Amino acid sequence: MGLDDREALSTVRAAVDPKRGGSDVVGRFYARWFATDPSVRDLFPPDLAAQRNSFCQALFWVLGEFVDQRAEEPVAFLAQLGRDHRKYGVTQQHYATLHDALLATLHEHLGDRWDARIAEATTHAVDLIVGVMRGAADREQTPPYVDGTVVEHLRVTRDVSVVRLQLDQPLAYHAGQYVAVQVPQWPRRWRHLSPSMPADTSGAIEFHVRSVSGGMVSTAIVNQTTPGDRWRLSNPHGGMHVSRSDGDVLMVAGSTGLAPLRALVMNLCREAENPRVHLFFGGRYPCDLYDLRTLWEIAATNPWLSVTPVSEYSTDPPWAADYPDVRPPRGLHVRQTGLLPDVVTSYGNWGDRQILLCGGPKMVAATKAALITKGAPPERIQHDPLPY
Structure with a gap:
């Protein structure tokens, strides 16, 4: 039955429930993946807590959509995830080892419950998840990221800075969206920031950043950014918009x-x-x-x-x-x-x-x-x- 077996898929989904130890399962997946493919480890920051939690929540949601026999939204999400992961330097070979490590970890965790039905449903789900991400990344023709130079850093309050950059090439985004940003003070730690101006054909862009208590990246941006710093920006996300035909x-x-x-x-x-x-x-x-x-x-x-x-x-x-x-x-x-x-x-x-x-x-x-x-x-x- 594979992806049509809702009961089997529910069992797999429960294994990665963030509220029931799912992040531990995902942690074991990362450990297995890094052990079998050491080249992957350098793509991620030293502290994997946020990455582990995000992946666990995403996997739990996607499997829930599969249980409910909904494909459109999770496939679109996975395709965007694949395109977005290009900024990390993920290759086709990395997807192959990811597939094998995730399948083996779920098999190990489910233990005695791993029968023919569970095996078929899990294999089909992992095949689809990894296949959509890999296919979307392979088909995407746009650059995985755009670099830019900080031209102005204004400390406007005790914990807020306005940072203006000149990008090497314009970045396409809609007003209201946010983009992934990497700063030199914290390489490999991508954070989402919202441009405060519409996309500019000359490559000018501005961000407003507030230093959050315990936030390493935001604190570094507010306290340490200087003109000349090189930032890296990647794919836009989000759908906030104003419809001119839908009222005030x-x-x-x-x-x-x-x-x-x-x-x-x-x-x-x-x-x-x-x-x-x-x-x-x-x-x-x-x-x-x-x-x-x-x-x-x-x-x-x-x-x-x-x-x-x-x-x-x-x-x-x-x-x-x-x-x-x-x-x-x-x-x-x-x-x-x-x-x-x-x-x-x-x-x-x-x-x-x-x-x-x-x-x-x-x-x-x-x-x-x-x-x-x-x-x-x-x-x-x-x-x-x-x-x-």
Whole structure:
């Protein structure tokens, strides 16, 4: 029966359940893969915890789709994964050893439960997973990555930097998407960052980066980036967008979550007629609203854009004096004080709007929940994938 055997596939899926020790199984897979093909180890960072968890979650989801007899989304996901893995330097030979190591690890883990049905279902599932990734990578003709040089690094708050680069060649992406980035301070540790401007034919690009507690890459970018650094950027992901035919728009940005929403606003500026856009931009302190002046400049010439600044606290801490003054001219964009979810929903449920949320996972989840509680339709709410 193979992929039609839902019971057998469910058994395989349970083996990689992240909540039931699946990451340990995936850890043994990586150990086996590296032992049988030592050339693979250099493609990954020394600390594999994040990679292991991501692969475990992806494998669990894909097998769940197979159990439910859905193929379109997992095949598209696996194809994108294959194209994306080109940036690591993964070769066709690596896919062959990956296939054998994954199949052997699942066989070993399932032990006495490994009968003819389980073997057939597992083999067909691994064949499909690896085959789609390998085929998509082999067919892709675009470069696996684009390199660029940092031309400007601005420390705009204590924990936020604006980084501008000139790419060796333009990178194609849609406003609202995010891209994979590797910086010289942490080779082989790719992180997702959102461009804060639409794709530029000259290769100019800008990122807003917030230093996250415990985040090695983000902290290095904010504290150590200097002009002349060489960055590497890879495939764009994400589907946040504004439809010009689907009504007015609510945008909610927490801190550097502003970047992709600002890119979408800038993209809208290219057209003469646009839906009304109300953008809430939030931070902990007023000084954290680092790009408020840019938003004011855009709104001053585009009457369809309204901006509401929001800060949890009404006054700045003493260290704010060491960084640029972000306040727009007096009387414009009156700032609200409070938590973003509370302030946003105090205006209503926004159920008639296209709703785009971007920021920290907790803020996005809390704002989404508050809007739904108020009556906003969940299907009208867009945001990038949240961590499990």
